[in-house]
Amino acid sequence: MHRHPARRPKNVPITASKGSPYARIEGLGAAVPSRVVDNAEMCTYIDSSDEWIQQRTGIIERRWVGPGEDVRTLSLAAARQAIERAGLTPADVDAVIISTVSHLVQTPSLAAIVAAELGCQDAAAFDISAACAGFCYGIGMAESLVRSGAATHVLAIGAETLSEMTDLSDRSTAFLFADGAGAAVVGPSDVATMGPIVWGSDGDQATVIEMNRTWPEAVASGQPSQIMMDGRPVFRWATTFIAEAAHRALAAAGLAPEDLDVFVPHQANNRITDAMLRHLKLPDSVKVARTIKHYGNNSAASIGVALDAMIASGEAKSGDTCLIIGFGAGLVYAGQVITIP
Ligand SMILES: CC(C)(COP(=O)(O)OP(=O)(O)OC[C@H]1O[C@@H](n2cnc3c(N)ncnc32)[C@H](O)[C@@H]1OP(=O)(O)O)[C@@H](O)C(=O)NCCC(=O)NCCS
Known part of the structure; x- marks a missing residue:
């Protein structure tokens, strides 16, 4: 019968990570595409009216990506602003989370690409899929990473180009969806500044x-x-x-x-x-x-x-x-x- 070798006694305690007692949002940033699509233009795609769209949703106009703009460029612009406003440099960021359903390949993640382009060297990077809850999922996870000690400054981005995945002839969605990116840097804090998710x-x-x-x-x-x-x-x-x-x-x-x-x-x-x-x-x-x-x-x-x-x-x-x-x-x-x- 095969015998396992006797286990070595483990007297050495494992070192666990130790994070900050609390976390805070250190900086925020945002980017929207330059192309403005008003309700008059929208009504060239669907049978609708400015009055109906405003009354049912509040929307007067929306932003859609044009040439040279995509989910990556919007993410980069929002992220640069958030990092600068946090008083940090990209090298200080040690984890990047992007919540998006608009990155059109499953791998590599948009977060890995954006982290490298920003200069967040060797940062952990991954995408999450949480649709319109994405910004809040990202912030909540960033807070947890900071408090667990898994990261010190986390860049959480929510970015979408839904105009590229909307059926412009569908009068139940075409007027609603739009493009943009929001970013937050979450880092350590000695006092509570965020409630439980x-x-x-x-x-x-x-x-x-x-x-x-x-x-x-x-x-x-x-x-x-x-x-x-x-x-x-x-x-x-x-x-x-x-x-x-x-x-x-x-x-x-x-x-x-x-x-x-x-x-x-x-x-x-x-x-x-x-x-x-x-x-x-x-x-x-x-x-x-x-x-x-x-x-x-x-x-x-x-x-x-x-x-x-x-x-x-x-x-x-x-x-x-x-x-x-x-x-x-x-x-x-x-x-x-x-x-x-
Ligand atoms: C999409 C939404 C605005 C539609 O409004 P609604 O009041 O539910 O609209 P309905 O589909 O019931 O249609 C009501 C009437 O408006 C008409 N209508 C529907 N779409 C229209 C449009 N784009 N333009 C003009 N009229 C329209 C319908 O034909 C219907 O007419 P009728 O009463 O003569 O039959 C609404 O359901 C909504 O906001 N839902 C939440 C969606 C949302 O926020 N999603 C994002 C979550 S992340």
């Missing part, structure tokens, strides 16, 4: 927002894979379950609605934001993101783009307490209280 998924509703073709099906049909959405169940879920999840994220941080300065929900639809406000009973003093007006629903980018725009306009200030919540295809969601850097 409240997140989850409901794969039973996987088909309410989905890509309509697998890659082999796209090749066989000669048609790209495009996003299909059944808007009504998404609307219902967002205005009930997600509104409640936003409330849970606030409570998990030990805060009440009046403790908030800023509320940045995923910019899916202004009517969803309105329903959330009714549910959360936020006082009028809380500044609420409405950037969907000019940028459309740019998915994983929307919260980063909204934060950047609100800081630029003075609506959000350094030190403000802010609730973010992302939700989308999966279905997946993530919400968290953060402090504006």
